[in-house]
Amino acid sequence: MEIWELLKEYNFTSSDEENNNEENNTINPNILGYIFxxxxxxxxxxxxAYYTRSKITNYISRNTLNRFFLDNINKKFQTVLPWPLDTFQQLKMYPIELxxxxxxxxxxxxxKLKICDPAVGSGAFLVSIGELIVRIYNFLINILGFKRLIRFKEKK
Structure with missing residues (x-):
């Protein structure tokens, strides 16, 4: 049996919580990390060489993006957004135009954002930061009422 035939037997997810059921042949990042x-x-x-669990990659991704956004936005708009910028709710103190x-x-x-993980390994950091970027993008597009330029298909 070729490797591709074997892999077709499984459902791959990017979330640790998603389909956490042994009977449905689901493989999540923690399983891949364990195998790695x-x-x-x-x-x-x-x-x-080690696999980094999703709680850690999510924490690092969130804090990295947070610092990037805060530094750039505070510089551009001469604002003092608080660290950490946990939610967009914190922006409600500013007038709607701003x-x-x-x-x-x-x-x-x-x-313009570019992400580099030179020690990519299983890709856990890239998956984590990619999911976060998509969530931020979707929020912004929805709140501004823009059409989505990028469509992401959700696996059901």
């Missing part, structure tokens, strides 16, 4: 760590054995010990400009600037920042 077990398959590299002695190499892992010699090189320090908020709209800030939201539009968020989109410009997202369009």
């Amino acid at each position: 760590e077990k398959s590299i054995g002695d190499y892992r010990k010699a090189t320090g 908020r709209t400009k800030i939201y539009k600037y968020f989109i410009k920042l997202l369009e």
